[in-house]
Every structure is written in C-alpha cells, then in structure tokens.
Amino acid sequence: MTPILLNCRGAECSEYTEQVQYVKNPHLESMEEDILYHFNLGTKTHNLPAMFGDIKFVCVGGSANRMRAFAQFMHQELGQPGHVDDIRDICEETDRYSMFKVGPVLSVSHGMGAPSISIMLHELIKLLYHSRCRDVILFRIGTSGGIGLAPGTVVITDKAVDSFFRPQFEQVVLGKVIVRSTELDEGLSKELLQCSTELPDIPTVIANTMCTHDFYEGQGRLDGALCSFSTEEKLEYLRKAHEAGVRNIEMESTVFAAMCRMCNLKAAVICVTLLNRFEGDQISTHHDVLVEYQQRPQGLVAHFIKKRLGLMA
Numbered sequence: 431m432t433p434i435l436l437n438c439r440g441a442e443c444s445e446y447t448e449q450v451q452y453v454k455n456p457h458l459e460s461m462e463e464d465i466l467y468h469f470n471l472g473t474k475t476h477n478l479p480a481m482f483g484d485i486k487f488v489c490v491g492g493s494a495n496r497m498r499a500f501a502q503f504m505h506q507e508l509g510q511p512g513h514v515d516d517i518r519d520i521c522e523e524t525d526r527y528s529m530f531k532v533g534p535v536l537s538v539s540h541g542m543g544a545p546s547i548s549i550m551l552h553e554l555i556k557l558l559y560h561s562r563c564r565d566v567i568l569f570r571i572g573t574s575g576g577i578g579l580a581p582g583t584v585v586i587t588d589k590a591v592d593s594f595f596r597p598q599f600e601q602v603v604l605g606k607v608i609v610r611s612t613e614l615d616e617g618l619s620k621e622l623l624q625c626s627t628e629l630p631d632i633p634t635v636i637a638n639t640m641c642t643h644d645f646y647e648g649q650g651r652l653d654g655a656l657c658s659f660s661t662e663e664k665l666e667y668l669r670k671a672h673e674a675g676v677r678n679i680e681m682e683s684t685v686f687a688a689m690c691r692m693c694n695l696k697a698a699v700i701c702v703t704l705l706n707r708f709e710g711d712q713i714s715t716h717h718d719v720l721v722e723y724q725q726r727p728q729g730l731v732a733h734f735i736k737k738r739l740g741l742m743a
C-alpha cells in the first residue's frame with residue numbers, strides 16, 4: 431500500500447495534474463458565491479482551500495457525539511499536537527450537523543435517514559470540490575440491526591440494497607424517479623476486511639446491507655407505534671433478506687453509496703450490529719456494551735487510515 435502525501439493542498443500539489451471532478455452540476459461554475467447553508471460555511475465567507483484542502487479521509491455517522499468522540503480518538507491515534515478538548519465543532523453555529531477536523535481526517539455527523547444524510551452529502555461534496563481536495567475516501571461508520579449475526583459483528587457493505595433487495599437508490603427529481611447504482615469499491619472493502627484481521631476482537635464480515643426509510647415498520651419491527659404485520663410475516667421477510675445476502679439493516683447506505691459513486695468518491699460503509707433481528711426488535715443491551723460496539727467501526731477505520739498514512743510500524 432503506497433503511503434499518501436500529507437499536507438498536499440489542492441492546486442499546490444505538483445504530483446497531480448488533473449483534478450477529479452467531485453461535483454456534477456454545470457450551474458455551480460456560474461455561481462458567484464456558494465453558501466453551504468447547513469454547515470454555515472461559504473465560498474466568500476471562508477477560505478475553504480486553506481481550511482480543508484488537506485483532507486484525505488472523511489468519516490460520517492449519525493450522531494454528533496459519536497463523531498466528536500471519533501475525532502478525539504483520531505487525534506490520539508495520529509499523535510496530533512494540542513489537547514483533544516480543543517477540537518472544535520466547525521459547524522457549531524448551526525445545530526443541523528457537527529464537523530470536526532483532525533489533520534487529514536474530517537468527521538461529520540449526518541443525522542438519521544436518507545434525506546438528512548443526502549443534504550449533508552450535497553454540501554460535503556461541494557465543500558471538497560471548493561477546497562480542491564484530491565484522492566479523498568469516504569466512510570460511513572454507523573450502527574445497524576444484524577440478520578443472523580452475533581451482536582457486535584462489524585459488517586463491511588458489499589452491496590447496499592433497498593427494501594426490495596435491489597442495489598439501487600431511487601430519487602424523485604422534478605416528479606420523475608431517477609435510479610442510481612449503489613455499487614461500492616470492492617478493493618476498499620477487501621482492504622478494510624484485511625485490517626480487521628490485524629486487530630483483536632473485531633469480528634467482521636463483508637455482506638449486503640439493507641437500507642430502509644424507517645426504523646420500525648420499515649425494518650419489520652413489531653414494537654413501533656404502528657404495526658401492520660404478524661410475527662411470522664416479519665420473520666419471513668427477514669429470512670428473504672438473509673437469502674439475498676443481507677446481514678444488516680440501517681438507514682443511509684444506499685444514498686451514501688449512490689452519491690459517492692456519482693461524484694467519483696471512493697467509499698465504504700462499515701456498521702456494527704447492535705442486535706440479531708431474528709431474536710428480537712428492542713435494543714436492550716447495556717449502554718456500556720453499546721458504546722464499545724460503536725467503537726469497533728471507528729477502530730477499524732482508524733487502523734486503515736494509519737496504514738494509508740504509513741504510520742504503522
């Protein structure tokens with residue numbers, strides 16, 4: 431694995447002659463200013479290349495606190511100067527998303543579900559474009575419900591599939607349905623799996639991930655405020671998902687994969703399972719155990735980043 435160049439900011443970097451286009455929008459060129467509203471950042475108000483030009487890895491996950499903890503963890507892992515408590519939320523003036531920068535690593539929260547992560551990704555990808563970043567890899571590090579796996583297993587997504595087990599994401603644009611592929615980078619997934627074998631206590635598999643638009647009925651749960659099906663119908667659906675190679679369920683992977691693919695960004699989805707859905711719906715595991723589970727995708731990605739940076743002995 432070739433270590434990547436650090437401190438290489440956009441156009442200053444002589445190793446690269448061509449910029450990969452992360453955005454696919456002809457209208458952006460003619461805009462005098464671009465306001466990234468939900469980040470409270472903009473091309474006129476902020477020097478984005480100076481602030482973000484050296485970003486090489488972006489990690490996203492639902493919760494703001496988890497993404498702050500991940501930034502603090504990366505600060506230690508990368509031996510960054512200064513105190514972890516001084517890592518500030520770059521988006522602190524908005525309460526939509528949180529963003530933390532640690533050297534070449536950006537850690538961003540995206541909230542729950544496809545609409546929330548989609549808005550964040552539009553602005554994040556434009557941020558990378560305006561900052562003239564190159565060779566960036568994106569990771570979604572999250573939680574999920576497992577299908578036939580022991581709780582605590584980390585699933586690296588092979589195919590991100592919808593509720594019909596199709597590897598696609600449907601977006602309604604101007605009243606028409608646009609279908610986008612959710613194919614992820616196979617080499618990156620394999621590299622992450624290799625990293626998991628180099629770490630103790632991170633049981634990891636590569637498998638399909640189902641992305642739903644709801645946590646309760648949408649994931650076949652019997653414990654929501656509404657439920658329109660029987661226990662047997664729920665189990666039959668989970669069995670069908672299992673037959674389709676699905677081993678975990680979450681709520682963002684398809685749109686994350688589709689947008690990264692459209693925008694030429696290498697990406698991977700790494701989610702820990704909090705429970706085995708064949709055994710129940712409620713997440714009743716002790717809080718401390720859940721916290722440790724959530725750290726597993728973080729440890730795996732940290733190991734990958736350190737290897738890529740040539741920081742492993």
Ligand SMILES: O=P(O)(O)O[C@@H]1C[C@H](O)[C@@H](CO)O1
Pocket residue numbers: 491492493541542543571572573574645680681682
């Ligand atoms: O990144 P997180 O752990 O928030 O992702 C999953 C999918 C939903 O956003 C949420 C549901 O609890 O967890």
Ligand SMILES: O=c1cc[nH]c(=O)[nH]1
Pocket residue numbers: 573574575576645649679680681704
């Ligand atoms: O069951 C689960 C657990 C976490 N996240 C989900 O979307 N589903």
